[in-house]
Amino acid sequence: MHRPAAEELVPYEVSCACGRLLRGQRQSVRQIISCPDCGWKRFILPNSPWLAPATSVPASPAGRLNLKRLLLFMVLGGALGMTLIFWLIRPYLRRPEAPSDSRVPLAEAEHQLRQGNAFLALKSLNDALQQRGRHANALSREEHHRLEQLWRQTDLLARLLDQPLEEIVHQAKQHRSDEEWRAKFEQYRGRSVVFDDVLRRDLEDRPTLGSYVVSAGDTEARVALEDLILLRQLPLEPPRRWLFGARLADCRRETGGTWVFRFEPDSAVLFSDEIAAAVCCPAPLDEELLGVIKRQDEWLRR
Numbered sequence: 001m002h003r004p005a006a007e008e009l010v011p012y013e014v015s016c017a018c019g020r021l022l023r024g025q026r027q028s029v030r031q032i033i034s035c036p037d038c039g040w041k042r043f044i045l046p047n048s049p050w051l052a053p054a055t056s057v058p059a060s061p062a063g064r065l066n067l068k069r070l071l072l073f074m075v076l077g078g079a080l081g082m083t084l085i086f087w088l089i090r091p092y093l094r095r096p097e098a099p100s101d102s103r104v105p106l107a108e109a110e111h112q113l114r115q116g117n118a119f120l121a122l123k124s125l126n127d128a129l130q131q132r133g134r135h136a137n138a139l140s141r142e143e144h145h146r147l148e149q150l151w152r153q154t155d156l157l158a159r160l161l162d163q164p165l166e167e168i169v170h171q172a173k174q175h176r177s178d179e180e181w182r183a184k185f186e187q188y189r190g191r192s193v194v195f196d197d198v199l200r201r202d203l204e205d206r207p208t209l210g211s212y213v214v215s216a217g218d219t220e221a222r223v224a225l226e227d228l229i230l231l232r233q234l235p236l237e238p239p240r241r242w243l244f245g246a247r248l249a250d251c252r253r254e255t256g257g258t259w260v261f262r263f264e265p266d267s268a269v270l271f272s273d274e275i276a277a278a279v280c281c282p283a284p285l286d287e288e289l290l291g292v293i294k295r296q297d298e299w300l301r302r
Contacts, residue, residue, distance in 0.1 A: 010047050102131035102138045106147055109154065113275045118157040125151045149300065152269045153276035156245045160280065161191040165223070168251055169216040169259055178252070185251055192247045192267070194280045195223075196289070199231070200239035207231045210239055214261065221251075221259035230268035234299075241292050243271040243281070272297035 010026045016035040024033065026047035034041050105128040112121035128147055132139060139147065168188060175181035198210030206226040214221040225231050228246055247267035254260045271277045277293055278285060285293075 012044055014042055014044070016042065102128060102135055103143070104128075105131065106143070106150075109150065110275055113150075113154065113279060116279055118154055118160075118279060122151075122154045122158045125154055145301065146273075149272050149297075150276060153271055153273055156192045156194070156247075156267075156269045157276060157279050159190060159192040159247060161188065161193050161248065165193065165214045165221065165261060166216045168261075169214060169219060169221045172251055172253075172259060173216065173219060182252070188248055188251070190247050190264070192245050193263075194243070194245040194271075196243050196281065197241070198239050199225075199234065199236050199242050201236055207234070207236055219259060221261060224260050224262045227265050228263055228268040229265050230270070241288070243277060243289065243292055243296065245269050245271070245280075270296040270300060272300055 011023065012026050013021060013023045016022055016038065018035060018038040020035055020037050022033060022035060022042060024031075024044070026044060028047055030046045031044040032041055033044060105124040109121040109124035109128065112118075112124060125147070129151065132144070132147065168185075171184070172181050175184065195209060195212065197212050199207055200210050202208045206224075207228075208225060209223055212223070214223060225246075227249075231244075234242070246263040246269070248261065249264045250260075250262040252260065271293055274285060274290065274293055277289070281289065
């Protein structure tokens with residue numbers, strides 16, 4: 001243990017009860033001092049011979065300290081920035097589904113249609129459309145066209161009216177109240193009808209069926225096709241055979257007492273797929289009808 005060679009002078013500073021500060025140097029022996037203002041006595045401890053002089057510790061250079069702080073801030077800032085970027089891009093880091101997934105429900109829909117299952121096929125096609133919405137580039141242009149057209153045709157087939165138009169006219173004639181019949185017709189609204197007929201223009205330049213006539217007893221109803229937007233665009237001259245369908249919008253007595261079937265304007269669908277056509281047409285499809293389907297598909301691709 002090292003003992004200092006020379007006694008170090010250690011100052012003292014104590015407070016008196018009157019508020020005055022009493023200052024001085026500690027001695028090698030104890031001291032009793034009196035306050036010059038109030039005379040109050042204070043005891044002062046002697047100086048300790050064992051107190052070694054304070055050793056100064058060299059301080060780190062200011063430049064080195066600032067550099068360390070700068071590096072620390074850079075590391076912390078970088079980590080915080082990377083964390084923020086990760087949370088921002090996290091929603092886009094999900095593993096993409098395989099592009100083939102969008103083709104699986106399309107193939108399943110074709111299989112169901114071959115079995116005549118329009119409702120199951122439509123369910124698969126809805127799944128295919130959802131997959132396409134997530135992976136728009138997964139399908140080729142040809143596959144996009146096939147999916148859209150097959151969905152339109154299958155949606156039409158899933159809504160097929162389960163009784164002939166003649167029966168609907170017969171029911172309408174039984175209702176004396178037009179309001180009652182409108183309420184009754186709600187069960188048919190939106191149901192689809194498929195026509196396989198020659199289309200031509202009548203004297204009023206409206207598209208009309210060439211041979212099919214809706215007749216119920218002594219009542220003949222008109223099938224109003226002029227409301228269908230798609231049919232307005234078809235080349236109807238010269239008259240040719242077409243295979244198409246549309247959704248019912250109304251059946252009512254119009255001016256002159258004529259019963260008229262009307263359709264939802266944007267509901268017309270041309271059959272461009274043999275599988276879909278086979279669901280509503282007697283099998284096997286004849287060569288002429290296959291030619292009609294091919295021609296309609298080519299027209300839709302224009």
